[in-house]
Structures are given as C-alpha cells and as structure tokens.
Amino acid sequence: MLSAPWRRLALRAKPVSSAVPKTxxxxxxxxxxKLSNTTTxxxxxxxxxxxxxxxxxxxxxxxxxxxxxxxxxxxxxxxxxxxxxxxxxxxxxxxxxxxxxxxxxxxxxxxxxxxxxxxxxxxxxxxxxxxxxxxxxxxxxxxxxxxxxxxxxxxxxxxxxxxxxxxxxxxxxxxxxxxxxxxxxxxxxxxxxxxxxxxxxxxxxxxxxxxxxxxxxxxxxxxxxxxxxxxxxxxxxxxxxxxxxxxxxxxxxxxxxxxxxxxxxxxxxxxxxxxxxxxxxxxxxxxxxxxxxxxxxxxxxxxxxxxxxxxxxxxxxxxxxxxxxxxxxRGDKIQKVSSLDEFQDLNRIREILTGDYKDPNTKATVDRFMELLAANPFTAYYDDSMSCLAIVLPPSANRPIATLATLNITKSGWLSNVVENVFSAIRKDHPSLYWIVSEADENLTWFFDKSDGSFNTNGSVFFYYGCEMDSNALASIFQDFVSHGHAVIGDSNIESQLGRVA
CATH class of the missing domain: 3.40.1160.10 (Acetylglutamate kinase-like)
Incomplete structure (x- = not known):
C-alpha cells in the first residue's frame, strides 16, 4: 500500500510455495x-x-x-x-x-x-x-x-x-x-x-x-x-x-x-x-x-x-x-544509530513508524516497539532526509540470525533508490538476515532480488540471505514462522505488526 507522506515499503513478486532461489x-x-509485422x-x-x-x-x-x-x-x-x-x-x-x-x-x-x-x-x-x-x-x-x-x-x-x-x-x-x-x-x-x-x-x-x-x-x-x-x-x-x-x-x-x-x-x-x-x-x-x-x-x-x-x-x-x-x-550518505538517544527527533521516528495507519492499536504497538528498542540492541539505518528508515535487531540467543524488523520508505525515497543504499549498508553489517513480508504485497519481487531464498505460508513470505533454509541458525525462527506466520522477538504482538516489512 502506498500512502502519503509515508508508507511501509511495498514489495513485488510472484508468490511461492516452498523455499526457492531468487526470482x-x-x-x-x-x-x-512478436512485433516484427506491427509497425504499420x-x-x-x-x-x-x-x-x-x-x-x-x-x-x-x-x-x-x-x-x-x-x-x-x-x-x-x-x-x-x-x-x-x-x-x-x-x-x-x-x-x-x-x-x-x-x-x-x-x-x-x-x-x-x-x-x-x-x-x-x-x-x-x-x-x-x-x-x-x-x-x-x-x-x-x-x-x-x-x-x-x-x-x-x-x-x-x-x-x-x-x-x-x-x-x-x-x-x-x-x-x-x-x-x-x-x-x-x-x-x-x-x-x-x-x-x-x-x-x-x-x-x-x-x-x-x-x-x-x-x-x-x-x-x-x-x-x-x-x-x-x-x-x-x-x-x-x-x-x-x-x-x-x-x-x-x-x-x-x-x-x-x-x-x-x-x-x-x-x-x-x-x-x-x-x-x-x-x-x-x-x-x-x-x-x-x-x-x-x-x-x-x-x-x-x-x-x-x-x-x-x-x-x-x-x-x-x-x-x-x-x-x-x-x-x-550521487545518492545520500546512510546514517547509523544504535540507541534512541542518538535520534535527533524521536517524535519524527514515531510518525514514520506509525505512518497513516488508522488502526487504534497502532500507536500502542509503536510505543511497545520503542520500549523494546530502548531495552535491547538494534541498529537503525536512514538517509539525511529520512526518506528511508530501516531497523535491524542483531542475533540473540532466541534469534541466531539478525532480523529486519521494519523498513519504511517514502515514494520519493523509493524512486531515488535510497532503499538500495540502505539495504547495501545493512548487508555490509549483517552477513545473514531474515525478514517477513505480506504475500499480497504488489512489490514482492524487490525482496526476492535481495534474498537467497524464501518460503510462504499463512499469507506471508519468509525471506533470508547468508544461510541455508535447513541450517540450525534458521530452524527455530523458521518454525515460528510456519506455526504462526511470524517469528517471535520477545513480544509476539509487536512482531506480528511491526516485525515484518509490509
């Protein structure tokens, strides 16, 4: 869904039914x-x-x-x-x-x-x-x-x-x-x-x-x-x-x-x-x-x-x-912060995460997500104009692979390919990563291009790179996804609403 002024990044691709390589x-x-005889x-x-x-x-x-x-x-x-x-x-x-x-x-x-x-x-x-x-x-x-x-x-x-x-x-x-x-x-x-x-x-x-x-x-x-x-x-x-x-x-x-x-x-x-x-x-x-x-x-x-x-x-x-x-x-230099105190304007971050969603529970979910960030390590990636914001949670005991928890981008940021710069910065810092996307999203193919493989179930698509689907590191995360359509990162409600790129 594209919304003004902010939207969660729409993805594009054909849905898949099992682990597959890039599309x-x-x-x-x-x-x-086929057009050789149509010029007249x-x-x-x-x-x-x-x-x-x-x-x-x-x-x-x-x-x-x-x-x-x-x-x-x-x-x-x-x-x-x-x-x-x-x-x-x-x-x-x-x-x-x-x-x-x-x-x-x-x-x-x-x-x-x-x-x-x-x-x-x-x-x-x-x-x-x-x-x-x-x-x-x-x-x-x-x-x-x-x-x-x-x-x-x-x-x-x-x-x-x-x-x-x-x-x-x-x-x-x-x-x-x-x-x-x-x-x-x-x-x-x-x-x-x-x-x-x-x-x-x-x-x-x-x-x-x-x-x-x-x-x-x-x-x-x-x-x-x-x-x-x-x-x-x-x-x-x-x-x-x-x-x-x-x-x-x-x-x-x-x-x-x-x-x-x-x-x-x-x-x-x-x-x-x-x-x-x-x-x-x-x-x-x-x-x-x-x-x-x-x-x-x-x-x-x-x-x-x-x-x-x-x-x-x-x-x-x-x-x-x-x-x-x-x-x-020319692009933009990508900024990185690892604590909420490093953001110059937290209200702006809340606005970006909230977008124009009308769900009355969205504000409460954003508040809980901000509390999670205050209490846990993370890295946020963004450009100077904040046309793209990504937040990655590092590996932990429960999640052996880094998580792309949220990615927000404006229309101008998408057209200017700022998201490519942000994703490149993420890939440099994180040799393996997973994220979850709605299967109905019209832009799914962009993430196919960024992944090594994917799996879909329950209306969502699980993407990853830097590891194998049957690896020990991915097994527990993948099992959560198969069972619930999301991977638990502490608060399942936060994960189900903010922990996916959609």
Whole structure:
C-alpha cells in the first residue's frame, strides 16, 4: 500500500510455495520479436491504440503495473527525460535491439536525446585506407584526412540509424551544429575539439514537435571547422546543458563489473566512491567511467543518474526498480544509530513508524516497539532526509540470525533508490538476515532480488540471505514462522505488526 507522506515499503513478486532461489523476470526483449509485422499500426488511430496496448502489456511483463506506471509518470513529467549515448559498436551490432526499444519509448510518448559515435567503424576505414589509428592519452589524433573520413562515416551511420527508425514509424530529426568547440590542443591532437557551448534550442524544438533528436558527436569551431569529439564527452556536455533525469550509456558489456566478475547493480557515489577507487580491480575503463560519472553528476541535479546498460535491457532498466545494468547516483550518505538517544527527533521516528495507519492499536504497538528498542540492541539505518528508515535487531540467543524488523520508505525515497543504499549498508553489517513480508504485497519481487531464498505460508513470505533454509541458525525462527506466520522477538504482538516489512 502506498500512502502519503509515508508508507511501509511495498514489495513485488510472484508468490511461492516452498523455499526457492531468487526470482527472475521475463525480459521485454522476448516479446519484441512478436512485433516484427506491427509497425504499420501507428498510421491509424485505432491501430495506434492497439500498438500502445501491446507496449503496455510488454512493460507489465518486465515488472509490476505500479512500477511501470510510476516510472512512466516520472519520466513524462521531466522537461528532458534522457540523454542517450550510442557507441559505434552498438549501431554495428545491436541496431535492431536499440531501435525497437526506441520504438517502445516513442509509443509511450518518451523521446530521449540521442548522440552517437562511430569509433570501431572509423578504425576499420582508416586501416583499409592504409592509415594506422593513433591515440594519445586515450584521445584519437585526428589529422585532416582522418577528419574527412570521419565526417563521411558519421553521416552514413547517422543515416543508418534514422532510416531504421523511420521504417519502424519513429519520427526522428537529425541535428547538426549543436556542439560548438575550440581546439583541445591542435599541435598534440590535431582536429579534436573541446566543447564550449551546446545549442539546445534545436533539441528543444524537436522534442516539442514530437521528434526524437539524433546527432553525431562532431562539433564546429567558431570559424566553421569541423572538430572530432569523443561521443562520451559529447553526451556529458549535452547532459550538463539539458539536465535530464537519466544519462544512459549503451554498452556491449551491459554494465560495470567488480573484481569477482559480478555486475555492479548500483553505485552510491556519496557513500562508496572513495572505497571503490581504492579497490585493486577498479582500473582502466571501469575507473575512468566511475570518475567521469562523478564529475558529471556533481554538476547535475540530485535527481539525475547515470546508467550503463546493454540496449536489449534498456526498457528493463528504465521501468523496473531493480533494473538490469549499472546505476550510478550521487545518492545520500546512510546514517547509523544504535540507541534512541542518538535520534535527533524521536517524535519524527514515531510518525514514520506509525505512518497513516488508522488502526487504534497502532500507536500502542509503536510505543511497545520503542520500549523494546530502548531495552535491547538494534541498529537503525536512514538517509539525511529520512526518506528511508530501516531497523535491524542483531542475533540473540532466541534469534541466531539478525532480523529486519521494519523498513519504511517514502515514494520519493523509493524512486531515488535510497532503499538500495540502505539495504547495501545493512548487508555490509549483517552477513545473514531474515525478514517477513505480506504475500499480497504488489512489490514482492524487490525482496526476492535481495534474498537467497524464501518460503510462504499463512499469507506471508519468509525471506533470508547468508544461510541455508535447513541450517540450525534458521530452524527455530523458521518454525515460528510456519506455526504462526511470524517469528517471535520477545513480544509476539509487536512482531506480528511491526516485525515484518509490509
């Protein structure tokens, strides 16, 4: 249930009947092939409604209806929804996935601002012309001949992209003259530009007219000379000018990876940046992308984020809370306290725990829960604005595993992924954890993604991580859940009402 201003965090998932591993969702890409013969639908109003219904159904296949609706509402309300950087390799290898995702966004009334490069194609053409591509400090050295080949190639790749979208019925507008630049260092890099100005007026006009604006990363000097600019750099400058909600870099790898080869789901820069940059595996392209993302986000509104994602997973990244690639945000530092005296405003904590529940017993239950916290160890996790509050009870003689006793989050806290930062902080402190959620909750899948396994009975779902279902540590807690639908933590009434995330 979502309530204003506070709600207990809603969860989403399919109900399960026994211990199971983490759930997985149906990817939208599996449904896209069914639409190969439907592109003419947009040319009549009736057919357009059919297309939009197909789009709506496809969105529901990758997440809950509430999820897709809230993200769509957020994106639709933004002046600039997204700056999308497309590398040359994506146009070369993943044009179909990219254009179908852009078709879906178009049918939803969303138009990203797209800037693309053509690096791999340029390397190939230069080698065919007997010119060895040269780089200095990661920047392509661009002489007059290289620039001439690049100019022709960029136009061809731009046309390839716009033609494909036109075939699908997506209205596009190819823009030039958006980037103004000076020479970065003519003696060192030749015709390479440093962007000094972004002419946003053509982009704004295209968006208002219902077109998807597409541009290359070539810039112009004041005297009309074309200059080569790295597409990542051009996308960042475009983002600084437009201040979008999302800055999306499409990548063949689909995200950033840590030292064990696992994809990094989210990076909270305010909390994690220094630690990440000290890791031995954070090198080369990974280190550069994190550093550049921080430099960019430090100049954008707090609500903006950077995403690195494979084009086939773009819609899953945009319209589900768990996403699919690597999400990078400035985030908020997560505070931790271990006594009630450390809270600056206890009345505020009571209000958060009470929410807008009308049950006359809620206040008394909150009072007893506060008494329990006063007499027992706990750790509370929250952000500066208190958009998310979690309270964890440590292991004890009766509970060998830590308990997530309550988790409260506002709608804005959910959309800004503060809950991800809070849960990450909890996981660092507690190698094993359990919590209980209502089976009827529409957002159950989020917790499936955070757990190692689950079990449901009596209308509730038991989640855990860091241990096995048949382990001695979990046995007594699990037995309480099977018998009563909750796990006793001293006062069963407190546990049954506050000791579950619902």
């Amino acid at each position: 997985s969702r149906i990817l939208l890409g599996r449904n896209l092939n 639908l947009r040319y009549s109003s009736t057919a357009g409604n059919v297309t939009r219904e197909i789009v709506s159904q496809a969105l529901r296949s990758i997440g809950s209806k509430r999820e897709s609706q809230q993200w769509l509402k957020l994106f639709s309300s933004a002046q600039t929804f997204c700056v999308l950087k497309v590398g040359g390799a994506i146009i070369q290898e993943n044009l179909e996935d990219l254009c179908r995702s852009l078709l879906f966004l178009s049918e939803l009334g969303l138009s990203p601002v797209l800037v693309h490069g053509a690096g791999p194609q340029l390397n190939r053409l230069l080698e065919e012309a007997g010119i060895e591509p040269q780089f200095s400090e990661g920047i392509r050295i661009t002489d007059a001949k290289t620039l001439g080949i690049a100019r022709k190639l960029f136009l061809e790749e731009n046309l390839k992209l716009t033609d494909k979208l036109d075939q699908l019925g997506v209205a596009t507008r190819s823009l030039s003259g958006v980037f103004m630049a000076d020479y970065l260092d003519k003696e060192k890099w030749g015709y390479v530009g440093k962007i000094t100005k972004v002419n946003s007026a053509p982009i704004t006009h295209a968006l208002k007219a219902g077109y998807l604006p597409i541009m290359t990363s070539l810039a112009e000097s004041e005297d009309g000379r074309l200059l080569n600019v790295n597409a990542d750099v051009a996308a960042a400058e475009l983002a600084r000018a437009l201040e979008p909600l999302k800055v999306v870099y499409l990548s063949e790898k689909g995200g950033l990876f840590n030292g064990s080869g696992s994809k990094i789901s989210q990076i909270n820069l305010d909390e994690e940046y220094d630690d990440l940059m000290s890791q031995p595996w954070c090198r080369y392209g990974t280190r550069l992308k994190i550093k550049e993302s921080k430099e960019l986000l430090d100049t954008l509104p707090q609500s903006s984020s950077v995403t690195i994602i494979h084009p086939s997973d773009l819609l899953k990244e945009l319209f589900t809370n768990s996403g699919a690639g690597t999400l990078i945000r």
